[in-house]
Amino acid sequence: MPSVEKGAATLKRKSRLLNLTRVINWFREAHNLLKRERFLHLLSVVFLFIIFGALAIFFSDNYYTTKGISGILDAIYWAVVTITTVGYGDIVPTSSLAKIAGLIIILSGPALLALVTASVASIYVERKIKEGKGLESIKDKDHIIICGWNENGEKVIDSIAAQMKAGQTSIVLVNELSRDEVQSIQYKYKDYNLRFVRGNFVREDVLARANIMNARSAIVMADVSGGHSIEKADQRTIFGTMTIKSMAPKVRTCAELIDGHNREHLVRTKVDEIIVRGESSGCMLAMAAIAPGVSSTIRSLISSEDENKIWRLPVPSRYVGKSFGELSAHLREKFSAIVLAVLREQKQMKLDDILSPDSTSIDEFIKRKFEESGKDFFGEKEKVSVVINPPDDYQLSKNHAIVVISKEKPEEAGFVERLVKGT
Known part of the structure; x- marks a missing residue:
C-alpha cells in the first residue's frame, strides 16, 4: 500500500510540474511579444502619469494632513479614475496645482491608453495573421x-x-x-x-x-x-x-x-x-468476386464507416504470462470486443549487446570503427510481428499488444490511476 501511495504522489507531482512548465512557457512567450511591441514602455509611462497625478493631489490638496495614510489610496484612486476618463466625481481637486495635473492627465490619458490597447491588439492580430498564413511556429508536443x-x-x-x-x-x-x-x-x-x-x-x-x-x-x-x-x-x-x-x-x-x-x-x-x-x-477485387460482402466489411472497418472500429491496445499487466484465450474471453464479456491479432514488438540488436560488460580497449576500438564508418548497423527501430487469430493457449508477454474490434476503445484504469482520480 505505501508503494501505491508513493506512485500516486509521483503522478500528481509530475502532473503539477508539467502544468507549471506550460504556464512558465506561456508567460515567457507573452513577455517576449510584449517586449517587442514596447508594451512595457507604454505601461511604464501610464504608471508614471498615475504617480504624478496622485502626488500632485496628495500634496497640493493637503491630503497628508487631512486624511493621513488613507489619503494615498484616495490620491491613487483619483489618478486612475481620471486617466481612464471615468470621472465619478466623488473626489475632486481643489488647489490650482491639482487641477492643472488633472487637465494634463485627462488630455494625455486617452492617448496613452489607446496606444497600450493598440499594442496588445496588434500582437494578437499579428499572431492570427501568421497562424492563418501558416507561418506560426507550433509549440504543441506529442502531436x-x-x-x-x-x-x-x-x-x-x-x-x-x-x-x-x-x-x-x-x-x-x-x-x-x-x-x-x-x-x-x-x-x-x-x-x-x-x-x-x-x-x-x-x-x-x-x-x-x-x-x-x-x-x-x-x-x-x-x-x-x-x-x-x-x-x-x-x-x-x-x-x-x-x-x-x-x-x-x-x-x-x-x-x-x-x-x-x-x-x-x-x-x-x-x-x-x-x-x-x-x-x-487486386486482393479486394478478387475477394469481392469470390466472397461477396467480405471486401465491404474490410472497407467499412478501415474507413471508419461502421460504428465498430479497430483498436490497438497493450496487454493488461494482469494478463501478462496468461493465455490469449483468457484475455479474449475477458474483453468479449466486458467490452463486447473481438480480438483479431496479437502483435509482438522486438527491438533490433544494439552494438552494446555484442560487447563485453566491462569496457576494454578492444571494445573501444570496435565502437570507434563503427562511428568512423558513419553507418548505423544497429538501429533502434522495433520490428513488429503479427499473429492473426492465435490459439487460445498462446502465452502473452509484456512485449505483446493486441488488435481488437469494438464500438468503444476498451480501457481499464489501473489501481494507481483510479486512486489519483478518486474513483
Whole structure:
C-alpha cells in the first residue's frame, strides 16, 4: 500500500510540474511579444502619469494632513479614475496645482491608453495573421504531423479523429495549399485542434516550425499541393522522410508511395511503415468476386464507416504470462470486443549487446570503427510481428499488444490511476 501511495504522489507531482512548465512557457512567450511591441514602455509611462497625478493631489490638496495614510489610496484612486476618463466625481481637486495635473492627465490619458490597447491588439492580430498564413511556429508536443496533401487527406484526418477524442491530440498540416483551402479544412474539423504550417516539408526549417522533434508521429502523403505533380510525389516523399528521420529519428513515420518500385529507396530512410497506393486493390477485387460482402466489411472497418472500429491496445499487466484465450474471453464479456491479432514488438540488436560488460580497449576500438564508418548497423527501430487469430493457449508477454474490434476503445484504469482520480 505505501508503494501505491508513493506512485500516486509521483503522478500528481509530475502532473503539477508539467502544468507549471506550460504556464512558465506561456508567460515567457507573452513577455517576449510584449517586449517587442514596447508594451512595457507604454505601461511604464501610464504608471508614471498615475504617480504624478496622485502626488500632485496628495500634496497640493493637503491630503497628508487631512486624511493621513488613507489619503494615498484616495490620491491613487483619483489618478486612475481620471486617466481612464471615468470621472465619478466623488473626489475632486481643489488647489490650482491639482487641477492643472488633472487637465494634463485627462488630455494625455486617452492617448496613452489607446496606444497600450493598440499594442496588445496588434500582437494578437499579428499572431492570427501568421497562424492563418501558416507561418506560426507550433509549440504543441506529442502531436501528429501530416506532411503533404492529396484527395485522401480528409480520410486520413477522419481516421485519426475516429481513434481519438476531440482535443486529445493536435493535428498539424504541413503543405502548400491555398489559404482558402486550409480554412475550409479547419472549419470542417473545428472540433479538433487542427493547426497549419505552410511550406515545403522537404525543408528542415519548415519541419522545425511544425516542431517535428516533439511530435508523436508523422504521416508523409503523396503530395500534390502547391501545384506539385503526382509523377514526382514519390521523390518528394523519399526526401521528406529522409529529412524527418535526420531531424527526429525517434518519431514514428509512415509514408505513402505511388509506385511500389520505389519501396527500396524509401526503406533506406529508416521509415517505420510504408503504404503503397493500390497495393491491396487486386486482393479486394478478387475477394469481392469470390466472397461477396467480405471486401465491404474490410472497407467499412478501415474507413471508419461502421460504428465498430479497430483498436490497438497493450496487454493488461494482469494478463501478462496468461493465455490469449483468457484475455479474449475477458474483453468479449466486458467490452463486447473481438480480438483479431496479437502483435509482438522486438527491438533490433544494439552494438552494446555484442560487447563485453566491462569496457576494454578492444571494445573501444570496435565502437570507434563503427562511428568512423558513419553507418548505423544497429538501429533502434522495433520490428513488429503479427499473429492473426492465435490459439487460445498462446502465452502473452509484456512485449505483446493486441488488435481488437469494438464500438468503444476498451480501457481499464489501473489501481494507481483510479486512486489519483478518486474513483
